Amino acid sequence: MNHLGFKIDKVKIGSFDFTCCEGCQLQLANKESTLPAFLGLLDIRNFREISSERHDDYDIALVEGSITRSDEVERLKAIRAQAKVLIAFGTCACFGGVNNLKNKIPQDEAVKVVYGDKKVETMPSMKISDIVSVDLMIPGCPVSKAEVERIVVGVVTRSPNNLPKYPVCVDCKQKLNTCLFDLGEVCLGPVTKAGCDAVCPTGKTPCLGCRGPSDDMNFPSFIQIVKEKNLSLDEMQEKLAFYNGFADYLDHES
Amino acid sequence: MIYKVISKTEFSKFIDALVKHNNAYGPQKVDTGTGGKPIYQFMPVKSADEIDFDYSVTHSSAKHFFLPFRDDLSRFTFEDGNWEQEVRYEAPPLILIGLRPCDISAINMLDEVMLHGPYPSPYYLARRKNTFIIGMDHLPLPDCFCKSMNRHTVNHGFNLFCSDIGDKYYLSINSSKAYSFLKEFMIEEPSYEDNCLLIERRKTIKHSFETNIEVTGLPVFLDIEFDSPIWQKWGDKCLSCGSCAMVCPTCYCYSVEERFDVDLKGSSRQNHLYSCNLLDFAQVAGGHNFRPRNGDRLKYRYYHHYRGFAANDNQQICVGCNRCGRACLADINPKDVINDLRLERESCMICVSPSPDRT
Numbered sequence: 001m002n003h004l005g006f007k008i009d010k011v012k013i014g015s016f017d018f019t020c021c022e023g024c025q026l027q028l029a030n031k032e033s034t035l036p037a038f039l040g041l042l043d044i045r046n047f048r049e050i051s052s053e054r055h056d057d058y059d060i061a062l063v064e065g066s067i068t069r070s071d072e073v074e075r076l077k078a079i080r081a082q083a084k085v086l087i088a089f090g091t092c093a094c095f096g097g098v099n100n101l102k103n104k105i106p107q108d109e110a111v112k113v114v115y116g117d118k119k120v121e122t123m124p125s126m127k128i129s130d131i132v133s134v135d136l137m138i139p140g141c142p143v144s145k146a147e148v149e150r151i152v153v154g155v156v157t158r159s160p161n162n163l164p165k166y167p168v169c170v171d172c173k174q175k176l177n178t179c180l181f182d183l184g185e186v187c188l189g190p191v192t193k194a195g196c197d198a199v200c201p202t203g204k205t206p207c208l209g210c211r212g213p214s215d216d217m218n219f220p221s222f223i224q225i226v227k228e229k230n231l232s233l234d235e236m237q238e239k240l241a242f243y244n245g246f247a248d249y250l251d252h253e254s
Numbered sequence: 255m256i257y258k259v260i261s262k263t264e265f266s267k268f269i270d271a272l273v274k275h276n277n278a279y280g281p282q283k284v285d286t287g288t289g290g291k292p293i294y295q296f297m298p299v300k301s302a303d304e305i306d307f308d309y310s311v312t313h314s315s316a317k318h319f320f321l322p323f324r325d326d327l328s329r330f331t332f333e334d335g336n337w338e339q340e341v342r343y344e345a346p347p348l349i350l351i352g353l354r355p356c357d358i359s360a361i362n363m364l365d366e367v368m369l370h371g372p373y374p375s376p377y378y379l380a381r382r383k384n385t386f387i388i389g390m391d392h393l394p395l396p397d398c399f400c401k402s403m404n405r406h407t408v409n410h411g412f413n414l415f416c417s418d419i420g421d422k423y424y425l426s427i428n429s430s431k432a433y434s435f436l437k438e439f440m441i442e443e444p445s446y447e448d449n450c451l452l453i454e455r456r457k458t459i460k461h462s463f464e465t466n467i468e469v470t471g472l473p474v475f476l477d478i479e480f481d482s483p484i485w486q487k488w489g490d491k492c493l494s495c496g497s498c499a500m501v502c503p504t505c506y507c508y509s510v511e512e513r514f515d516v517d518l519k520g521s522s523r524q525n526h527l528y529s530c531n532l533l534d535f536a537q538v539a540g541g542h543n544f545r546p547r548n549g550d551r552l553k554y555r556y557y558h559h560y561r562g563f564a565a566n567d568n569q570q571i572c573v574g575c576n577r578c579g580r581a582c583l584a585d586i587n588p589k590d591v592i593n594d595l596r597l598e599r600e601s602c603m604i605c606v607s608p609s610p611d612r613t
Contacts, residue, residue, distance in 0.1 A: 008518070037517035153514045166496060166532040173500035173581070174323035174527070176295050176314050178285040181583055190493045190583060216533050218493050218548065225493075225583045 008156055014046035014058030015089075016079055018072050019099055019125065020065030023142040024090030025049045031145040038149055041156050056082060060155070062089040066099045067126045080132040088128045091141040091210045091243050098141075099125040100244035127244070138163075140196060141210035141243060147195050164194040165215035168207050172198035180206050186226055186236045191217040191246075212245035219249050255409075256427040258441040259448050265416070265423050268439045269302040269388075272349060279319070280305035280351035281312055296350065305351060310395055315503030315577060316350055316357050318527075320364060320381045323500070327377065327510070327523045345380040351388045355408040355415075356400040356573040358389050360503030362411040363571055367506060386431065389415040390423075391455070394463050399589060400574035402467040406459065419451035467589050468596065469560065469570060476561040479595050480553075488591055489549025491584040492531060498578035498586070499529030499555070504571045507535075507558075530555045556591060 015025055029035070029049050045055040061083035067073060080086055091097040102110040103124045111120050128134055138148060147163070154161030164170075168189035172179075175198055180187040187206035189198065193214045200207050213219075226236045240246040260268065272278065282297040283306050294309045296316055328341045353361075361382070368378035389412040400406045408415070413432040416423040424444060427433050444452070479485075499505040509528040514521045528535060531551050536544035545551045563571040572588060579587025 034516040037515070040517065149516050150513065153516060153518070157514055157518070159512070159514070165534045166529075167493065169493070169495035169497050170500060170529070170532065173314065173497050174318075176284075178287070178293050178313070179497075179581070179583070182287040182293065183285065184288040190495045214494075214533075216494070216546075216548075218490075221491050221493055221584055224491075228585075 006157075010043040011041060011152065011155055012043045012045055012057065012059040013062065014056075014060070014079070014083070015044075015049070015062040016046070016064065016075075017048075018063065018065030018076065018093070019068040020090065020092045020097070022049065022064065024064045024092075024140070025062070027142045027145045028148065031149075034149065038152070041152055058082065059084045061086045063087065063093050063128050064089045066092040066096045067128065067131055068099060068122055068124075070121070070123065073131055076128065076131055085135045086128075086132065087136045087138060088134045089138050090143050091139050091212075091245065093128045094137045094139040094245070095212055095247070096125050096127040096244040097210075098243065100247075101242075137212075139193065139211040139245070144196055146197075166194050167214040167217060168192045168194045168196065168198050168201065168211075170194055171196070172201045174198075175202050177201050180204070181225075181229060181231075184231070186231050186239060188239055190225075191219060191222050206239070208239050208242045209245050210243045212243075213249065256433060257444050258425045258427060258436065259419070259422045259444050260425055260436070260439065260441045261422050264440045266302040268436065269305065269351065271438075272435065273299050273301060273351070276349050277346055278349035278351060279316075281309040282306055283309070296352075299351070307352065307390065309352065310392065311354065311398070311575065311577075313577070313581070314501045315360060315575070316353055317360065317364070317503050317505075319348060319350060319385065320361065320368075320378055321506055321508075321527060323527045325377065325525050327525055329520060329522050331520045332518070343376045343380040345384045348381070348385045349388070350385060351390075353387055353389045353412070354392055354575070355389065356398075356403075356405045356575045357503055358387065358408045358411045358415075359400075359405040360573045360575070361387070362408070363504050363569070363573070364506060365411070366569075367571075387412040387414075391415075391417045391459060393459060395576075396464045397576045397579060397587070397589070398463065398574065399465040399467050399576060401460065401463045402465075402469055403570060403572055403574035405573040406463070407456070417452055417455055419448060419455055422448065424448060424452045424455075465576070465589055467574070467592050469592070472570070472592070473561045475596065475599070476557060479599065482595060482598060484591075484595050484598055485553040486547065486549030488586055488594070489547060489552045491586055492548045492552050493584055494531050494533055494548050494551065495583075496529035496532050497581040497583070499531060500527065501577040501581045503573060503575060503577065504559070505529065505555075530558065552586070552591075556588075559588075560592070 017025055026049055044051050045058040061079050063079060063086060067076060088094045092099055107122055111122055138151060150161055171194050172189055180201055185206045187201060188209040189201055189207040191213055192207050192209040193211040196211060226233060240250055278299050279296045280299040281294045282304060283292045284295045285293040287293050294306060294312045295314055296312050299305050328339050331338050368375045413429040415426040427436065507528050507530055508525045511524050511526055512521060513524060535551065559572040560570050563569060576587060
């Protein structure tokens with residue numbers, strides 16, 4: 001490919017799923033209007049949602065899901081060894097995601113609830129960066145295809161692109177949404193990284209922080225606001241713990 | 255200006271006719287907040303019934319009709335190693351109904367910034383010229399302080415302004431377009447009584463303000479208080495979420511982004527309304543951030559509104575609508591921040607030195 005005199009190389013990409021719903025990978029096969037153009041930027045070496053071909057010569061690895069078994073650790077290390085750039089893809093990969101809820105109870109109890117008496121190997125859920133180094137995080141439950149497109153286009157054209165540093169409130173206000181705090185709800189929008197277009201608050205569902213904390217967010221003030229508005233601190237804690245994106249903050253507070 | 259009166263029922267017919275086949279926005283109740291408080295926004299309307307004429311104030315301002323939150327400045331197309339730029343200034347006609355005097359004043363200030371500076375914005379001009387504005391007066395909310403800013407009345411910047419005088423609206427008609435529309439409806443010359451009612455209405459509004467801010471001499475005061483610990487005190491509360499700037503009728507700061515199309519055959523240059531409270535507002539190439547502390551960022555927002563413009567253009571750019579205060583979860587509002595600054599200095603007991611005697 002040639003773009004304004006610059007040679008454009010397709011991105012040799014592999015996409016791999018660990019413990020997750022594969023919803024983030026599936027997002028990549030969505031948004032049909034730009035799908036052919038999007039796939040045109042990629043040289044897909046390994047991506048079971050899109051192609052049955054399997055090659056191991058990828059440069060960029062998209063890693064989806066959290067790590068909950070010992071064999072997953074080995075597989076992940078092998079991917080890290082091959083990939084020039086490893087991207088933690090989606091909330092589970094970035095923070096542990098919903099899977100981390102099971103870390104709050106004894107593991108054999110968790111197995112019993114889900115699988116009954118069947119023996120299943122499992123261990124506490126970990127995010128990708130607990131095991132290997134991560135070059136870029138694309139959070140979201142699921143990821144936003146539009147954001148992934150921007151990032152891939154940025155990689156291909158070697159132009160800068162960053163996730164927003166500011167919180168969800170910016171996008172939410174731009175949608176003219178009613179603030180969910182004004183409706184008596186605890187919403188994590190003021191402390192969560194934007195980029196989702198405030199899709200949950202726009203649907204009148206409070207933000208659960210799937211994209212993790214916004215840069216330099218003001219946690220003490222946020223707690224104070226929840227208290228002053230006589231909203232439930234327990235509910236706030238529960239929401240902050242939901243995707244495990246705020247683990248660093250919760251540990252300090254409790 | 256031409257003055258007429260119109261009955262409220264006839265006014266309804268006028269609005270109906272106006273909005274039926276036009277792109278029109280008016281105040282509408284969109285939610286009920288905790289405590290039963292109605293929440294209003296400017297929403298698309300197709301008939302007078304859909305408009306809450308007796309609304310209090312919209313949560314967000316009317317700014318985004320002139321400065322969209324995200325706007326394509328130009329489109330680029332790439333072909334055969336070359337590129338073409340396409341710039342469009344066209345704006346479809348728009349009718350805005352129910353703007354308060356402070357809202358219209360805010361647009362007049364944006365006119366100063368966007369049209370009367372060294373680089374007038376053709377994007378803004380197109381929208382401004384093609385927008386028909388109907389203003390309406392209202393009794394202030396307890397936290398409105400537009401009277402302190404002298405923005406509780408407005409005498410230009412609209413096509414038509416309606417003052418509520420009971421069963422009728424007292425109309426100030428400020429454009430030939432508005433007059434030629436209104437001629438088709440039953441409008442009358444204001445009677446002696448109508449004039450009295452208008453004066454009464456204005457007096458009532460003027461005397462209904464509960465919140466006042468002392469802004470006289472504020473620019474100098476702010477200069478002196480540059481290093482005040484008050485800024486970080488309020489900054490510690492600030493979530494750096496930009497809500498204040500988004501709902502503000504005069505905050506116009508923006509960032510510019512280039513976005514490629516996914517097929518790499520084109521791209522767009524977009525401006526995106528930003529806020530000086532956001533973490534990376536003052537971050538420059540190389541990563542240095544001139545204002546990493548939220549207290550500094552908050553300070554500069556106040557400086558822009560109450561100092562910079564007052565010093566350079568003889569007017570503060572705040573209209574006193576207190577939308578920022580209402581939108582702020584941390585309850586940061588101009589009244590409290592400015593009073594806090596003034597109190598700190600005026601109640602200072604350390605450096606009391608008498609003024610020189612009169613000679």
